[in-house]
Amino acid sequence: MSRSLEILNEIFGYPAFRGQQAEIVEHVADGGDSLVLMPTGGGKSLCYQIPSLVRREAGFGAGIVVSPLIALMQDQVAALTEVGVRAAYLNSTLSGAEAAATERALRNGEIDLLYVAPERLMTPRFLDLLDSLPVGLFAIDEAHCVSQWGHDFRPEYIQLSVLHERFPDVPRIALTATADAITRDEIVHRLALDDARIFVSSFDRPNIRYRIVEKDNARSQLLDFIRAEHTNKAGTTDAGVIYCLSRRKVEETADWLKGQGIRALPYHAGMEFEMRQKHQEMFQREEGIVMCATIAFGMGIDKPDVRFVAHLDLPKSVEGYYQETGRAGRDGLPANAWMAYGLGDVVQQRKMIDESEADDAHKRVQTGKLDALLGLCEVASCRRVRLLAYFGETSKPCGNCDTCLEPPASFDATREAQMALSCVYRAQKASGFRFGAGYLIDILRGTRSEKVLQRGHEKLSTFGVGSALSEPEWRAVFRQLVAFGYLAVDHDGFGALVLTDASKPVLKGEERVTLRKYVKPVRSRQTSARTGERADPTARMSPREKARWERLRAWRAETAKSDGVPAYVIFHDATLAEIARSDPDTVDDLRHIPGIGVRKLERFGNELLDVVGSD
Structure with missing residues (x-):
């Protein structure tokens, strides 16, 4: 773990691990399999990047990261390259010559972390290439893509179980920010992670x-x-x-x-x-x-x-x-x-x-x-x-x-629910057709529209019984009745509403219904508590610190443009804000600011001091 901490500090510029990171890193670096559930922004990437580097130094070979996302590969490789890690990717954006050069570098031991799309990984040619090389670990990112019940199902992910069969001694770490209990079980089953340790961090994003x-x-x-x-x-x-x-x-x-x-x-x-x-x-x-x-x-x-x-x-x-x-x-x-x-x-x-x-x-x-x-x-x-x-x-x-x-007000809506449900039933019974919420609201409010009169629905017992409620109020009632399962959307494709079995106790007076009270939307207005203002890193800065911040941002933009990378790959806002506030005098002062590793300190240290020192 001491080497992992050194890498975290020297390369990535952070003084300590967060949450379960330390335990995960130690487990994977020691050769264990794991499934990691951690919210976006929680530091999942470090959970496989640092073990890869530890194992690479120990002679186990490069870490192979399976990712379905070209944008993620490019972002991660750019960020790793900036901090001195030998990272590369193989995906469809590369020419044949570029892909061949990357594979050659992998063979020659010149790559620490290789990002690869699952489609390419599963080709016999690439699997044969990996067979001929030492591999440090396999990281399967966005692991929820393996679940047929999930929202981002990728069929090629199911084939990734071959990694366990073909490379039984190489540790695997599967990571995702989104998985309910069903999806977690399927990830374990599909990827043959039955003996893996499962790390579940809080899903809360309090910010x-x-x-x-x-x-x-x-x-x-x-x-x-x-x-x-x-x-x-x-x-x-x-x-x-x-x-x-x-x-x-x-x-x-x-x-x-x-x-x-x-x-x-x-x-x-x-x-x-x-x-x-x-x-x-x-x-x-x-x-x-x-x-x-x-x-x-x-x-x-x-x-x-x-x-x-x-x-x-x-x-x-x-x-x-x-x-x-x-x-x-x-x-x-x-x-x-x-x-x-x-x-x-x-x-x-x-x-x-x-x-x-x-x-x-x-x-x-x-x-x-x-x-x-x-x-x-x-x-x-x-x-x-x-x-x-x-x-x-x-x-x-x-x-x-x-x-x-702003806690919403609730009310006993049993009577309103009975009106709505009864209207659905009576309108269908009278004409043999089913109707959408808009038409049903016309009946409830007693609107003598052309369609209502043509069908004779002004004669229904529910005609006009709901005139005390406005059209938006009735829409809120119908929406909640559908949401809570008292009404269902018909299969006819026109959005007509039909009663469900759950509506029967309500109509019979055997069940009470509580709904949220409709509140007329009001226009947002700028206030002192606006989110954008609270998110402003300069909110508590003095005028002099703000001036430093602006100079640092201008320098970062120019540097990012020169390097051909997004500005946040150079430094995050939080790092620049800390530099602006701390007003460092020496390179050693910069060393203690989170987000500045050895490589960035060597490359940018003197430039940062020049920018800060031009007050």
């Missing part, structure tokens, strides 16, 4: 504030949120990611935000590869860019200063929501997870499950995962407690989510 709002012109709500909480006085927007369900919505949202003066870029799988690559690099290397994307974007992006993740559409599962929101605040500074959610989202997701080509078993699992997410959306108590409970973790109210900061 992220979770907020879910009721949709009421979602784009305008999003714009208000960005302007109020993630735009500084100079008009610069924080880096953020906005997730949409469809490619078309991604394009339209990016164009609309551009029209509102926000630097927004689209990203989805339907774009040309070169354009996707260009947008991704801009997001990583420039400031003030908001990426509008489908879930194709974000996995493996190491950008630490993403200040917010927003959802304009409902994700498919709690795992998907957790992983996507986890791309915010990797640097540990405050960040926001914001989502707009409405009845239409529920209907759309139910419809997608019903119309998918999956078998009944998969549909049941998908429905269960969606129900869990709806429960998170509708919960009246702490969202974080509910989120962590999904992953089997017990916690206390966090004080940093919307339901803690």
Whole structure:
């Protein structure tokens, strides 16, 4: 362990391990298998990078890292190269000559860590190459991709069990930030990790504030949120990611935000590869860019200063929501997870499950995962407690989510639920057709629309009985009745609502129903407690320290441009902020600042002192 600590300090510039890192590193460096569940930003990469380097020094050969993500490979290799580690990757972005040169370097013992895509790893040619070489360890990143029940299933991951069979003496470490109990069991089974030690860190990301709002012109709500909480006085927007369900919505949202003066870029799988690559690099290397994307974007992006993740559409599962929101605040500074959610989202997701080509078993699992997410959306108590409970973790109210900061009011909605459920039943019985929430609300509110009159539904006993509630209030009632399983979305593809067995006790008066009270959305307003301000590393700096900070950032931007890497690969904001505050006079002073290892000290030490010393 002493050598591991030396590497942590000398190469990566950190004085001590965090949480379970030390125990994991020791176990893997000693040749043990492990499954590591650790939240994004928790330091998973060090759990295989340091054992790889320890074992490399001991003559065991290079560490082989299996990753499905080109962006992650490139980021990790760039960062490792900056600190003096001999790292490389093999993926589809390399030419034949470049790939051959990398393989040659691996044969010659000139690589400490090699990142490789699972498709390439599993080729007979590459496996034969590994057979001929000493291998230090296998790290299987994003291990949840092995699960057929998961949200990022990759068929080629299932084949990775061959590593255990073909290289039984090489330790394996599987890592993921997202896995419920079912997924964990499948990872162990699929990768033959039955004898592995399982390390489960807390899934809590206390720096992220979770907020879910009721949709009421979602784009305008999003714009208000960005302007109020993630735009500084100079008009610069924080880096953020906005997730949409469809490619078309991604394009339209990016164009609309551009029209509102926000630097927004689209990203989805339907774009040309070169354009996707260009947008991704801009997001990583420039400031003030908001990426509008489908879930194709974000996995493996190491950008630490993403200040917010927003959802304009409902994700498919709690795992998907957790992983996507986890791309915010990797640097540990405050960040926001914001989502707009409405009845239409529920209907759309139910419809997608019903119309998918999956078998009944998969549909049941998908429905269960969606129900869990709806429960998170509708919960009246702490969202974080509910989120962590999904992953089997017990916690206390966090004080940093919307339901803690502004507890929602609940009310006995039994009478309203009976009205709604009865209307669903009577409208269908009277006409033989099923109807969506909008039409049913017209009946309940006594709206004499052309369609209502044509069908004679103004004669129903439920016509007008709900006139005391507004249309948005009724939408909130129907949304929650669907979320809690009293209503279901019909399989006809039109979003019609049907009664479930769970509705019968309510209609008979045998069960009470408690719902969240509808609150009219209000425009976000800039306050002294805005997240962007609290996330500002200069918040407690003196004018002189702020001036140093700005000079350091300008120097970092120029250096990153010269090296052809994102700015955070040179130094994270937290490291620059500490330099600005501590005002170092000597290279030895810099040595004690977290994030500055020996290689960076040698390369940048004098430059940093020059920048700081020009007060």
